Amino acid sequence: MLIALEVNNFAIVSELETEWQPGMTTITGETGAGKSIAIDALSLCLGERAEASMVRPGADKAEVTAEFDIRKLPNAQKFLLENDLVSDDECILRRVISNTGRSKAYINGTPVTASQLKTLSQTLIAIHGQHAHQLLSKNEHQLLLLDEYAGHQALLAETKNLFKRYQSIKKEHAQLLALQAQQDAQQQLLEYQVAELNEFALEDGEYDNVEAEHSLLSNMHTLLESSQRELQHLYEEDGANAYTIVQHSANRFAELASIDPQLSPIADLLFEAAVQIEEAASNIRRYQESSECDPHRLIEVEDRMAKTLELARKHHIRPQELYDFHQQLISQLDKISHDSARLDSLELEITATLAQYQQSAQVLSQSRHAAATELNNLISQSMHQLSMENGQFEIELAFESASSPSPIGLDKIDFLVCTNPGQPMQPLAKVASGGELSRISLAIQVIIAAKVTTPTLIFDEVDVGISGPTASAVGSLLRQLGESTQVICVTHLPQVACSGHQQFFVAKFSDGKQTHTKMRMLDQQGRVNEIARLLGGNNISQITLNNAQELLEACA
Template sequence: MLISLEIENFAIVDKLNAEWGPGMTTITGETGAGKSIAIDALSLCLGERSEASAVRPGSERAQVSAQFDIHNLPKAQEFLANNDLLSDGECLIRRSINNNGRSKGYINGIAVTASQLKCLGQYLISIHGQHAHQLLTKPEHQLHLLDEYAGHTKLQSHVKQTFKDYQELKREFQKLSEEQVHQEAQQQLLQYQVQELDEFSLTKGEFEQIEIELNKLSHSQTLLDACQQQIQNLFEQDGTNAFNLVQSSASQLSELAAIDNALTPISELLYEASIQIEEATNEIKDYQAHIECDPIRLIEVEERMSQALTLARKHQIQPEQLYQLHQELIKKLDNISTNNARLSQLEQLITEALVLYHMASKSLSASRVTAATNLNQLISASMQHLSMEHGLFEISLVYQPDITPNKFGSDSVEFLVSTNPGQPLQPLAKVASGGELSRISLAIQVIIAGKVTTPTLIFDEVDVGISGPTAAAVGELLRKLGKSTQVICVTHLPQVASSGHQQFFVAKHTDGIQTSTQMLALDKKGRTDEIARLLGGTNISKATLTNAKELLNSHL
């Protein structure tokens, strides 16, 4: 429930501070005085778009603060808890707008975004504007009103989710289908390329081994001859081989070491060198024994090298990259096969998703039928109460399983009315006059507002086009609603204004330089005078005062 509203430098308001109570509060004032200014400010406070023009001329910034009692509002409490916006049962919302158009919002002193303000606002206030009846003829708005009255949010969410699942599968199917068109043209080429590389069957690192082997085979005789020459030089050549020379030097230095033992380490090094020469010779012999002079193997290796080079040129890559290319082409070919299998799977999944969507839509439709039946009776009764004695209202709801799936379900809806005896039910836009449309719209808004658990309902001149006995009925309707919900109503009708438990008067003042608007809480005498003004205009007679008192007393 709204407790207080403070406004500074907003539009033509200099400073305004209003406290609000439970029940029904009416706001009246002269034409052009700015009766809706408080509602505009409250909308801004709760996240509506800010503009520099909202700041009072000559001021640096405008500021609006609204305090709410949320003890009995679990959704609002949950929002505050989830966003770490502490609350002790009351909630203070503040928004400031600089004259450059930039704004800042705060909840309980903590800075928040405009979207957070708007999200919290939906749990605090519902505003019904004076042009709501213009939306009433639009099918999408009619469906929204029916769903709002039904309150079947879980069913709506289920339809939206099944539709989303269906859409995602359709998108994947479309994407894969488009890819398949291109892939099918490549598939034959890929199959040929993979088969060719399969037949060649080059293993990882094999080309590098082929290069090494080919080099050895083509130089095998050179290697054999060189090895034999080194064996001779190191060990087997008579007299002058390296082993004998080093052994001889080591022996001579060993004898000289008897004269000077400083030569002993040198002699030992030479003995070690002779041993290493012998070991190196043995290694060369072992290497020589394994050298292959195999012309047939050389031809095989040369042929494989030639095939590798040919394939590499064909694919315009280095031969070392053939193995990697082979694996990539296999993967591409597998992906095409996988995509084909996935497409078949998707066709089945889409069929199943569509079944689930239709099941969800049918459940939602059944709930809508129940809600529509109740609304038909309630709105018909309310129309008759609002001076349409023979008024009938009916919601035409048709389940259409063949329409393109959408997040709202498979129902088409149309509001039908009959306002005169013998007149058949026809679409609302074709039958109702402007005044009748306003009354029907008001009846629907009040009935739906009574069902929806928004703690504060604001009606901004929704009684346009209504007068006489109908105005009294509207007042009774809103006052009755105020017993269970806080109702704030901007009105120009004395019958509606007198129905409120409280009343504010909006007045505009000017000093010739600047204009300002004030909103004053009226006491009983003030209310009597204001009701009399609404009844009789500027010339208030005793009769109009008496009439005003009667209107006020009728609600005590």
């Protein structure tokens, strides 16, 4: 519930402080006095767009602060808790606009975004403007009103989520389909290239190994011949091989070491060298035994190298890169194949998701039909109360399963009305006059507001085009609503104004330099005078005052 509003330097308001009570509060004033100024300021505080023109001329900034009692508002408390904002029994919203158009927003003293203000405001206040009846003829707005009354947010969310999933799958399917068309020619080339490389079956690192083997085989004759010659020099040549010479020197130095022990290490080194030479000779023999010139293998290796080089040149890469290139082609071909399989899978998903969506939309439609039946009776009854004694209201709903999915389901809606006996039900916009449209709109707003139970409801001159007994019925309707929730109503009708539990008066005056707007709570006599002014204009007679007193007493 709104409990206080403070406005500074907003439009033509220099300073305004108001306290608000439960029940129905009416706001009246002379034409052009700015009766809606408090509502405009409050809307700004609730997250509406800020503009530099909102700042009072000559001021640096405008500031609006609204205080709410949230003890009975669990949704508001939940929002504050989830957003780490200080929460107790009261919630204070503040909006500051500089004369350059920049704005700042605060919740309980903590800086927030205008979007956060808007989200929180939906749990605090609902504002119904004077042009609401103009939207009543639009089918999308009609569906919004019905859904608001039905309160089936979970069904709406489920249908919307399934719609989003359906759209997402359809988008992926379309993208893959377009990609597949581009890949058809590429796939044939890839299949040929992969088949050719599969047949060749080059292994990772094989080319380097083959190149090394080719070098070995092509030099094998030289290797064996040279190793045999060196074996002769080292060990097998009669009389003058390296082993015999070293062995002889080792024996001689061993003899000399008996005379001079300093020569003993030399003898040891030479004996070790002889052993090393003998071991080397053994290794050379083993190498010769295990190695042979194999011309057939050499031919095979040369062919393998030649084919590798040929394929590398064909694909404009180095031979060492051929294996990785082969793997890349396989991966590309697998992806194309996977895309084809994914297309088949997506088609099944599209069918299944569409079926789920249609089922959800059907359940949503059934809920709408049930709510529409209730609304038909309630709005028809309200029309009777608002001086449309023979009026009948009917919501026409058609579930169009063949229609393209939408986030709000598959229902086509139209508000039908009959205002005179014997006439058929016809679309609201075609048969209702401006005054009738205003009354029907007001009836719908009041009925929906009562169902939704928003803690504070603001009606900004929604009684345009209404007068006489109908105005009394409107006042009674709003006062009845005010028994269960806080209602604030800007009005120019005395019958509506006197229905309020309390009343504000808005006046505009000039000090010769600037124009000012003031807003004050009226006492009982003040209300009598204001109602009399609304009844008779500026010339207030005793009869008008008596009529005003009578109206107030009747409403009370």
